[in-house]
Amino acid sequence: MKIDIRLDAFEGPLDLLLHLIEKNKINIYDIPIVLITEQYMEYLAAMEEAFPLDSLSEFLVMAATLLRIKSRMLLPGVEEEETEDPREELVRRLVEYKMYKYAAGELKDLRVEADKVFYKPETVPREIREYVEPVDPKEVIGDTSLEKLNLTFQMVMRRRKDRVDPVRSRFGKIRKERYKVEDRMREIHQQIRGMKRINFRTLLDIQPNREMIVVTFLAVLEMMKAGQAKVVQEGNFGEIYLDCTEEQDG
Numbered sequence: 001m002k003i004d005i006r007l008d009a010f011e012g013p014l015d016l017l018l019h020l021i022e023k024n025k026i027n028i029y030d031i032p033i034v035l036i037t038e039q040y041m042e043y044l045a046a047m048e049e050a051f052p053l054d055s056l057s058e059f060l061v062m063a064a065t066l067l068r069i070k071s072r073m074l075l076p077g078v079e080e081e082e083t084e085d086p087r088e089e090l091v092r093r094l095v096e097y098k099m100y101k102y103a104a105g106e107l108k109d110l111r112v113e114a115d116k117v118f119y120k121p122e123t124v125p126r127e128i129r130e131y132v133e134p135v136d137p138k139e140v141i142g143d144t145s146l147e148k149l150n151l152t153f154q155m156v157m158r159r160r161k162d163r164v165d166p167v168r169s170r171f172g173k174i175r176k177e178r179y180k181v182e183d184r185m186r187e188i189h190q191q192i193r194g195m196k197r198i199n200f201r202t203l204l205d206i207q208p209n210r211e212m213i214v215v216t217f218l219a220v221l222e223m224m225k226a227g228q229a230k231v232v233q234e235g236n237f238g239e240i241y242l243d244c245t246e247e248q249d250g
Contacts, residue, residue: 013062014097016043021094028094031087033073037066065090149200149231152240153217156204179212184219189228192244200231200240 010016020039021028044063047056072086192198200220207213220242223229233240 013059014094015101016040016059017062017090018094018098018101028098029091031091033066033070033087037070040066148233148240149217149220152201153204153213156201156213157210179215181215181219181222184215185223185228188216188219188223188242189244192229192242196243197232198242200242203242 010019017036017040020026020036020043021031024035024039026032026036041063044056044059047059069086069090188198188203191203203220204213204216207216220229224231229242229244231240232243
């Protein structure tokens with residue numbers, strides 16, 4: 001039987017096998033191995049005339065595999081104890097290859113469609129791209145003034161003395177741990193989210209030393225400036241509380 005062969009149409013032996021299966025309208029899970037092997041060998045013979053053997057190594061390996069499967073199926077009793085279908089591994093590879101080939105085709109179609117789309121180059125000025133909308137202090141402070149926050153801060157600072165280890169302090173200067181405002185901002189934000197609301201005076205009062213009080217106070221101011229927290233005071237002389245803003249709370 002003469003077969004019209006396009007030698008450059010196949011990307012590998014599995015592609016050739018899949019072509020033969022689809023051409024013959026064969027169920028991929030029940031391959032007539034004799035027919036497929038014969039047609040495959042005809043393609044391979046034609047390919048050997050057009051290409052050097054070293055470039056057909058994968059096709060030759062598949063030919064050997066098909067011949068081995070064919071011999072096992074044509075010679076019953078050689079492996080009587082074996083219950084596995086000799087075609088099972090080949091079918092698995094073909095199904096997997098067909099799946100990836102289909103996905104590659106879908107991606108190619110998407111790329112073709114994408115080539116038809118043109119985007120306008122970005123012309124937005126750098127000043128507008130980098131613009132950050134300022135936070136209105138009234139939205140985060142409300143009826144509470146910065147002076148009231150500062151008064152609470154000064155009151156806590158006057159009452160607090162750094163804790164001194166009476167034993168270790170005799171052996172020279174102890175280097176204090178350095179605190180970062182950014183770290184305190186994250187910690188305070190987590191505390192507010194966990195407790196919904198934090199008493200500002202208590203937040204300062206529970207710090208272990210004066211340095212930590214200062215860093216905490218600066219962190220609160222930075223959070224208010226960035227719109228990450230707002231202060232609320234219930235009444236003229238009531239306690240001051242820290243709340244999350246709506247954006248941070250979401």
